[in-house]
Amino acid sequence: MGKREGLEVSLAVAEAVKLARADVIAAYPITPQTHIVEKLSEMVAEGELDAESITVESEHSALSACLGSAAAGARTFTATSGQGLELMHEVVYIASSMRLPIVMAEANRALSAPLSVWGDHSDVMAVRDTGWVQIFCESGQDAFDLTLWAFRAAEDKRVLFPVMVNLDGFHLTHVVEPIIIEDQAAVDAYLPPNDFPVPLDPRKPVNMGTFAPPHIYSEIKKSQEVAFQGTRPVLRELLDDFAKHFGRKYNFVETYKADDAETLILTMGSYSQTASVAVDELRAKGRKVGQVRIRLWRPFPFDELRAAVRNAKRLVILDRAIASGTSSPVATEVRSALYNEEKRSKIASIVAGLGGRDILPEQFVEIIERGEKIADEGQKEPFEMYGVRG
Amino acid sequence: MSNFSVYASRLAEKTEHFTPGHRACVGCAEALAVRLVAKALGDNVIMVNATGCMEIISSPYPDTSWDVPWIHTLFENTAAVAAGVESALKVLRRRGKVKDPRRIKVVAMGGDGATADIGFQALSGMLERGHDVLYICYDNEAYMNTGIQRSSATPFGASTTTSPAGEKSKGQQTWKKNMPAICAAHGIPYVATACPSYPFDLMAKVKKAVSIQGPCYLHVLSVCPTGWRSASDLAIRMGRQAIESGVFPLYEVENGEWKLSMDFEKLIPVADYMKGQGRFRHLTEQDIAGIQEHVTKEWHALRKKCGLE
Ligand SMILES: Cc1ncc(C[n+]2csc(CCOP(=O)(O)OP(=O)(O)O)c2C)c(N)n1
Ligand code: SF4
Ligand SMILES: [Mg+2]
Numbered sequence: 001m002g003k004r005e006g007l008e009v010s011l012a013v014a015e016a017v018k019l020a021r022a023d024v025i026a027a028y029p030i031t032p033q034t035h036i037v038e039k040l041s042e043m044v045a046e047g048e049l050d051a052e053s054i055t056v057e058s059e060h061s062a063l064s065a066c067l068g069s070a071a072a073g074a075r076t077f078t079a080t081s082g083q084g085l086e087l088m089h090e091v092v093y094i095a096s097s098m099r100l101p102i103v104m105a106e107a108n109r110a111l112s113a114p115l116s117v118w119g120d121h122s123d124v125m126a127v128r129d130t131g132w133v134q135i136f137c138e139s140g141q142d143a144f145d146l147t148l149w150a151f152r153a154a155e156d157k158r159v160l161f162p163v164m165v166n167l168d169g170f171h172l173t174h175v176v177e178p179i180i181i182e183d184q185a186a187v188d189a190y191l192p193p194n195d196f197p198v199p200l201d202p203r204k205p206v207n208m209g210t211f212a213p214p215h216i217y218s219e220i221k222k223s224q225e226v227a228f229q230g231t232r233p234v235l236r237e238l239l240d241d242f243a244k245h246f247g248r249k250y251n252f253v254e255t256y257k258a259d260d261a262e263t264l265i266l267t268m269g270s271y272s273q274t275a276s277v278a279v280d281e282l283r284a285k286g287r288k289v290g291q292v293r294i295r296l297w298r299p300f301p302f303d304e305l306r307a308a309v310r311n312a313k314r315l316v317i318l319d320r321a322i323a324s325g326t327s328s329p330v331a332t333e334v335r336s337a338l339y340n341e342e343k344r345s346k347i348a349s350i351v352a353g354l355g356g357r358d359i360l361p362e363q364f365v366e367i368i369e370r371g372e373k374i375a376d377e378g379q380k381e382p383f384e385m386y387g388v389r390g
Numbered sequence: 391m392s393n394f395s396v397y398a399s400r401l402a403e404k405t406e407h408f409t410p411g412h413r414a415c416v417g418c419a420e421a422l423a424v425r426l427v428a429k430a431l432g433d434n435v436i437m438v439n440a441t442g443c444m445e446i447i448s449s450p451y452p453d454t455s456w457d458v459p460w461i462h463t464l465f466e467n468t469a470a471v472a473a474g475v476e477s478a479l480k481v482l483r484r485r486g487k488v489k490d491p492r493r494i495k496v497v498a499m500g501g502d503g504a505t506a507d508i509g510f511q512a513l514s515g516m517l518e519r520g521h522d523v524l525y526i527c528y529d530n531e532a533y534m535n536t537g538i539q540r541s542s543a544t545p546f547g548a549s550t551t552t553s554p555a556g557e558k559s560k561g562q563q564t565w566k567k568n569m570p571a572i573c574a575a576h577g578i579p580y581v582a583t584a585c586p587s588y589p590f591d592l593m594a595k596v597k598k599a600v601s602i603q604g605p606c607y608l609h610v611l612s613v614c615p616t617g618w619r620s621a622s623d624l625a626i627r628m629g630r631q632a633i634e635s636g637v638f639p640l641y642e643v644e645n646g647e648w649k650l651s652m653d654f655e656k657l658i659p660v661a662d663y664m665k666g667q668g669r670f671r672h673l674t675e676q677d678i679a680g681i682q683e684h685v686t687k688e689w690h691a692l693r694k695k696c697g698l699e
Contacts, residue, residue: 023478023481023482023485024474024477024478024481026473026474026477050481050484050485051481052477052478052480052481054473054474054477054519055519056470056473056515056519057511057512057514057515057518058511058512058515060466060467060470060512061467061469061470061473061511061512061515062470064463064464064467064470064471064474064512065470065471065473065474065477066474067461067463067467067471067474068438068461068470068471068472068473068474068475068476068477068478069474069475069477069478070474070478071461071471071474071475071478072436072474072475072478072479072482073478073482073487074477074478074481074482076474076478090464091463091464091467094463094464098463193487200436200459200461200475201459202433202434202435202436202458202459202490202494203490205433205456205457205458205459205460206459207449207454207456207459207460207461208460208461208462209449209461209462209463210449210450210451210452210453210454210462211445211446211449211450211451211462212450212451213450213451216451216452220451
């Protein structure tokens with residue numbers, strides 16, 4: 001049986017990596033991810049985790065070392081945030097295109113300039129289309145569970161794509177929560193050893209990363225994309241399997257008081273819990289308000305999202321990132337998911353919570369009410385920023 | 391002696407691990423160097439290759455020239471990828487998941503651009519952390535794969551497409567970055583220079599490097615007829631002239647001890663080496679005299695380090 005502990009969420013992620021018996025960890029310090037790798041280094045130093053910890057000289061090298069490690073067949077973990085993820089950018093594509101099952105904890109952080117170490121989703125939005133499975137945590141328990149799940153998903157031979165576990169910087173990484181840490185036997189029963197099908201091995205030589213002339217590049221990219229789009233049923237099955245083992249069920253899209261709701265607030269990440277409080281408050285006043293939370297961001301869960309919002313008149317979408325020069329990222333995605341539907345909700349795109357700014361429950365109430373008005377009137381601007389001076 | 395060097399190559403290992411059919415230009419000494427290195431390495435090796443000529447000529451999907459495990463990912467991260475492979479093998483072996491008792495050697499390779507410029511940081515990190523990796527730089531003195539642009543390893547005076555000779559320029563205006571010395575300054579156990587014009591010296595250095603535990607660095611001068619604008623049948627001779635003129639001395643730095651592999655009582659003039667190369671064609675006698683002065687000075691400095699002066 002696992003045991004419930006009061007634990008900083010970053011440390012719970014490190015516990016999950018240890019329980020997963022990761023072989024190689026390559027990472028570079030950056031706030032607010034640092035506690036994860038510091039804890040892992042400590043575990044290695046204390047002999048609690050028999051892994052190689054590569055203290056690389058940059059994030060570009062961190063993910064590059066992960067490429068080599070995963071290609072050699074080792075269970076491989078990295079963690080990063082903000083600028084670190086941007087420095088990795090080029091390598092992020094290589095990991096997915098070469099089908100290397102790397103797991104990354106991503107402490108979501110705003111991007112410079114101006115420098116901000118605080119949380120928002122600008123960093124992950126810049127790599128959203130890179131072919132990684134991307135999943136969002138809302139709580140410390142999510143972070144522990146989904147890190148374990150990420151290894152299972154990445155290494156499943158029907159998947160073989162890298163998985164990015166997103167946790168909001170500070171608002172999630174640095175809070176102490178009661179978290180059930182499962183015991184080693186239960187984790188071992190859940191997570192089989194990594195069995196990468198084509199490791200670099202002199203006894204069975206393979207070549208990886210050859211270049212593709214025009215006559216074959218499209219075919220290779222098509223096969224990658226067909227495989228990636230095809231992971232949805234497997235990922236669904238693996239979440240079910242996680243529930244069977246540990247009793248906690250995660251879905252691609254979560255709903256809260258959504259069935260009869262006329263207005264849905266749509267969120268992603270740890271602010272979802274605060275939004276739920278606002279939903280309760282509005283419900284108490286008799287308003288038909290509910291919530292939809294996107295958990296799996298890539299591959300995008302079209303079916304689940306459509307089903308979740310089918311009956312709503314209005315969708316108020318909160319984004320914690322700007323997509324410069326266009327609408328906000330989640331709103332854009334949802335709009336395109338619904339465009340061909342017979343019946344579709346009116347959409348309000350609202351951006352808030354940038355660079356670590358809090359959104360309090362009463363502000364969520366305002367966001368929902370403002371969103372309802374915008375949706376009813378028809379949104380003229382690509383998005384609206386909430387609570388911003390100037 | 392001259393007869394020996396003609397026939398000796400027949401004594402080399404016959405098995406090819408870098409196999410025929412690749413797309414290198416005629417007379418490419420870089421491809422020859424890779425072939426000799428592959429012979430010396432044998433089959434118990436994992437190759438990590440940077441983007442550049444050697445990657446492109448050997449791996450157009452679905453063909454490959456490599457019959458050893460080989461991975462290419464990017465231009466500048468090869469040392470880091472190799473560090474990842476090496477760390478993986480280490481932990482997998484420790485945990486009993488790699489059962490092969492033989493030591494598997496991880497070898498990273500890149501051009502001068504991949505090594506001295508864009509991959510410099512990753513290389514320094516890998517050397518400093520002490521990974522058991524042999525890194526080989528194939529130095530053809532420019533970014534050849536993208537069309538002969540200058541690198542920090544391009545020699546003084548060479549005309550390239552981004553350091554062209556012209557009315558107001560004499561080509562490259564900086565001295566070649568001294569990568570072997572920089573790597574030696576990391577305090578790694580073994581650094582050496584080599585050239586495929588001396589195949590046995592090259593192969594012996596590769597074999598020595600793989601026998602050593604810890605990071606090793608091999609810098610291989612590789613004549614590139616296309617980029618140097620030289621005759622494709624002269625690559626071997628040109629490599630020898632580079633060494634005989636002191637432009638590219640052959641030496642080893644073993645545990646901090648510098649040792650010249652070939653000493654000369656008298657160097658041939660650098661002008662003899664530069665003569666057949668279109669990249670130096672614009673240089674005047676006076677320009678070449680300046681280069682000669684620099685080469686002579688460096689040669690004596692090296693001999694001093696080797697305790698010969
Ligand atoms: C990040 C990045 N920048 C630039 C390039 C383009 N590029 C590919 S190979 C190359 C030059 C390679 O030069 P070198 O390392 O000396 O190898 P050579 O081709 O000369 O053997 C360049 C500039 C790239 N592939 N990636
Ligand atoms: S450009 Fe130079 S290094 Fe590249 S393949 Fe041709 S001869 Fe060899
Ligand atoms: Mg080059």
